[in-house]
Amino acid sequence: MPIRTVMRGAALAALLVTVLSCWTGAALAAADSAGAARETLKASVDRILGIVKQPGYTDPAQRPALMDKVEDEIRHIFDFREFSARTVGVNWRSFTPDQQDRFAEAFASLLRATYLEKFDGYSGEQVLFTGELVSGKGDKVEVQTTVVIKDKQVPVAYRMLQNRQQSWVVYDVIIEGVSMVKNYRTQFQDLLEKGTADQLIERVQAKAEEVRKQPAQPAQSGQPG
Amino acid sequence: MPAGSFRITIALYTACLACTLLLAPAAARADTPAEGAQHAPPTISADLDDYDTGNEDMVPDPLEGWNRMWFAINDALLLKVIKPVHQGYVAVTPDELRSGVRNFFHNLAFPIRFLNCLLQGKPMEAGVEMGRFIINSTVGMAGFIDVAKKDKPIVEPDKEDFGQTLGAWGAGEGFYIVWPVIGPSTLRDSVGLVGDYFADPFGYMVDDDVTYFAGRAYGEFNKADETISSYEAVTKSAVEPYTSVRNAYIQLRRAKVAK
Numbered sequence: 001m002p003i004r005t006v007m008r009g010a011a012l013a014a015l016l017v018t019v020l021s022c023w024t025g026a027a028l029a030a031a032d033s034a035g036a037a038r039e040t041l042k043a044s045v046d047r048i049l050g051i052v053k054q055p056g057y058t059d060p061a062q063r064p065a066l067m068d069k070v071e072d073e074i075r076h077i078f079d080f081r082e083f084s085a086r087t088v089g090v091n092w093r094s095f096t097p098d099q100q101d102r103f104a105e106a107f108a109s110l111l112r113a114t115y116l117e118k119f120d121g122y123s124g125e126q127v128l129f130t131g132e133l134v135s136g137k138g139d140k141v142e143v144q145t146t147v148v149i150k151d152k153q154v155p156v157a158y159r160m161l162q163n164r165q166q167s168w169v170v171y172d173v174i175i176e177g178v179s180m181v182k183n184y185r186t187q188f189q190d191l192l193e194k195g196t197a198d199q200l201i202e203r204v205q206a207k208a209e210e211v212r213k214q215p216a217q218p219a220q221s222g223q224p225g
Numbered sequence: 226m227p228a229g230s231f232r233i234t235i236a237l238y239t240a241c242l243a244c245t246l247l248l249a250p251a252a253a254r255a256d257t258p259a260e261g262a263q264h265a266p267p268t269i270s271a272d273l274d275d276y277d278t279g280n281e282d283m284v285p286d287p288l289e290g291w292n293r294m295w296f297a298i299n300d301a302l303l304l305k306v307i308k309p310v311h312q313g314y315v316a317v318t319p320d321e322l323r324s325g326v327r328n329f330f331h332n333l334a335f336p337i338r339f340l341n342c343l344l345q346g347k348p349m350e351a352g353v354e355m356g357r358f359i360i361n362s363t364v365g366m367a368g369f370i371d372v373a374k375k376d377k378p379i380v381e382p383d384k385e386d387f388g389q390t391l392g393a394w395g396a397g398e399g400f401y402i403v404w405p406v407i408g409p410s411t412l413r414d415s416v417g418l419v420g421d422y423f424a425d426p427f428g429y430m431v432d433d434d435v436t437y438f439a440g441r442a443y444g445e446f447n448k449a450d451e452t453i454s455s456y457e458a459v460t461k462s463a464v465e466p467y468t469s470v471r472n473a474y475i476q477l478r479r480a481k482v483a484k
Contacts, residue, residue, distance in 0.1 A: 110464075111462065114461050115462070118461075176480070177479070177480025178476040178480070183459075183472045184464075186283060186468050186471070186472040187468045187469050187472075188464070190465055190468045191464065203464050211461065211462070
């Protein structure tokens with residue numbers, strides 16, 4: 001066999017092995033990321049459901065303490081800074097660090113007011129984990145779930161990434177195909193075209209206060225917490 | 226009911242029945258999302274975009290002034306008029322009646338969904354719609370009872386309409402429009418609504434316009450709680466409600482077209 005053919009064959013084999021190992025490596029990494037992200041989210045969802053399922057949750061005297069516990073859980077799994085930065089988009093870099101902090105706080109307060117304070121207790125919601133989507137680099141995972149409320153099924157997907165502490169955190173929630181980040185971004189884009197960062201922060205704070213003042217209404221179809 | 230439209234109804238039922246024979250085996254294929262999927266390897270998606278740069282590409286809104294006006298009027302109509310009236314309606318009617326009316330109108334509008342499943346090349350979903358229609362129209366007393374819901378393999382597929390079909394065929398959205406009472410739409414989806422009207426048997430069943438509009442309005446009013454709760458889900462946490470509803474509408478429709 002001519003030496004060149006052997007060389008070419010060896011080179012080809014080496015290339016094939018490299019490509020294959022890269023490919024399986026990527027696939028394995030993807031499976032790892034997906035598993036890690038899903039387990040982190042699942043553990044968090046289980047803990048939150050565990051808190052809201054407690055009989056004390058419907059008791060006004062015990063509720064504030066339990067609500068703080070839920071908020072603590074949410075702040076661990078949900079990265080409000082990342083979420084804020086993404087909703088503001090390109091304009092985020094023009095915010096001063098102080099404005100960034102105040103914005104993230106105001107936004108967290110709005111989400112707390114609308115989703116946590118108006119959630120009046122567990123009514124049989126179930127969360128099914130249905131699959132994952134992983135980015136090519138394996139650094140972002142979309143964990144797909146279905147929330148079952150009575151006889152309705154609502155697809156809810158969580159976009160997650162690994163933060164500096166290497167833990168998986170949520171940076172966007174996609175309900176029935178509607179991304180919260182994208183939705184808020186169009187709103188903030190609009191407001192930042194017409195006004196300043198400080199005015200935007202005030203608007204977000206004012207909205208949170210407005211929501212707090214509204215009387216709690218009986219849930220018509222039970223919103224997911 | 227005049228004999229003419231009765232004939233149309235009969236013809237429709239016959240055609241549907243013929244199709245069932247062809248499509249019934251497909252009905253068993255669609256199923257509920259299963260928890261077991263977690264053991265499957267994750268899908269690798271190169272474009273799990275992180276969208277952290279660039280502004281959101283928005284649908285053109287040349288009629289913004291008009292749209293904002295109708296948005297404000299619709300908002301007041303929905304929350305200040307329809308919502309309290311509907312709460313009164315809920316208080317005086319049994320749940321069974323409301324779900325019955327809802328199921329009846331949903332079942333009646335079956336040709337819209339069926340046709341659009343076919344036009345988008347989704348024979349499985351068309352088969353499921355067909356299976357549900359046959360079961361609910363017969364055993365379910367003309368659609369009043371959603372018997373098919375209890376049957377897991379024929380769980381309701383996504384509602385298809387002409388707007389989605391046009392989108393699936395590559396038609397652009399055109400621009401955003403807020404219609405009085407009807408609410409958010411786009412140029413494309415408005416054309417789709419006309420298509421839906423022609424595929425809706427209710428239009429052929431009643432002859433005079435007053436009965437038609439009263440019937441449709443009652444059907445919509447009957448399930449106003451669904452409309453109100455999804456509207457409030459979008460607006461309650463919105464800092465700029467008009468933009469939020471516009472974007473939620475566009476995202477929702479794009480997700481439906483992509484499916």
